[in-house]
Amino acid sequence: MTLSDLLDARVIDGHGSTLGDVCDVRLVQDGPVLAGVTAALRVDALLVGGSKLAARLGYIHREVTAPALLSALVRHLGGPMLLVEWDDVAEWDHETHTVRLAPHARPHRFVASP
Amino acid sequence: MIAGDGAGRRVWADLELLDRQLRDRAGTLCGKVDDVELACDEHGRMYASAILTGPGRLLERLGRRRLGGWLVRFMSENAPDGRDASRVPFEYVHSIGAVIDLSLDADEVGTSRTERWTRDHVIAHIVGNRHDPE
Numbered sequence: 336m337t338l339s340d341l342l343d344a345r346v347i348d349g350h351g352s353t354l355g356d357v358c359d360v361r362l363v364q365d366g367p368v369l370a371g372v373t374a375a376l377r378v379d380a381l382l383v384g385g386s387k388l389a390a391r392l393g394y395i396h397r398e399v400t401a402p403a404l405l406s407a408l409v410r411h412l413g414g415p416m417l418l419v420e421w422d423d424v425a426e427w428d429h430e431t432h433t434v435r436l437a438p439h440a441r442p443h444r445f446v447a448s449p
Numbered sequence: 450m451i452a453g454d455g456a457g458r459r460v461w462a463d464l465e466l467l468d469r470q471l472r473d474r475a476g477t478l479c480g481k482v483d484d485v486e487l488a489c490d491e492h493g494r495m496y497a498s499a500i501l502t503g504p505g506r507l508l509e510r511l512g513r514r515r516l517g518g519w520l521v522r523f524m525s526e527n528a529p530d531g532r533d534a535s536r537v538p539f540e541y542v543h544s545i546g547a548v549i550d551l552s553l554d555a556d557e558v559g560t561s562r563t564e565r566w567t568r569d570h571v572i573a574h575i576v577g578n579r580h581d582p583e
């Protein structure tokens with residue numbers, strides 16, 4: 336399994352509706368301890384929907400905010416982005432490149448901290 | 450050891466890991482992050498277990514899985530130690546920033562193995578290979 340298998344995978348909610356494609360993956364350094372010295376980066380959440388290009392340029396994560404007009408435009412054109420906790424993922428099918436969420440999953444709108 | 454903000458640090462994989470420059474412990478640039486290997490621990494938690502680097506891994510990421518897989522196997526089988534140097538376990542990642550610092554030497558990373566193999570097995574057999582073009 337690789338990160339590229341997960342990126343761009345189609346995300347389907349517990350009722351069969353398509354939410355969008357995986358745009359980015361959030362990792363948190365609280366995974367299993369590696370070689371007895373450091374915690375691994377655990378897969379914590381998926382960023383779903385929006386513009387992949389805008390995300391790659393840093394506009395979605397608010398790492399880049401200038402020029403303000405371009406920043407507002409690319410975020411608006413990309414549409415809303417959802418944050419899906421990895422615990423809400425019921426199934427990840429590598430063959431069909433699909434991530435299915437559990438029925439109880441409650442994706443919420445992603446708002447990056449400025 | 451991953452230095453930085455410590456336990457609980459958050460990293461956006463596509464934005465902050467993929468395609469970042471790798472640098473060895475001597476400061477030599479030694480390739481890019483072409484992909485990241487994921488694994489599951491005993492509790493079913495998924496985590497990033499290794500950085501994947503080198504032309505074979507990049508081909509796999511770009512959808513050329515058979516060719517990329519063959520290249521990775523070929524380079525591993527022809528390596529002196531038989532090790533897959535295109536896989537850098539995360540315990541060798543020292544810090545993640547604009548550049549990803551490794552606690553390895555550049556020779557231990559697989560990025561330039563194709564280049565070195567071509568130099569030793571192809572270029573070295575060409576007449577006149579030992580001097581610069583005039």
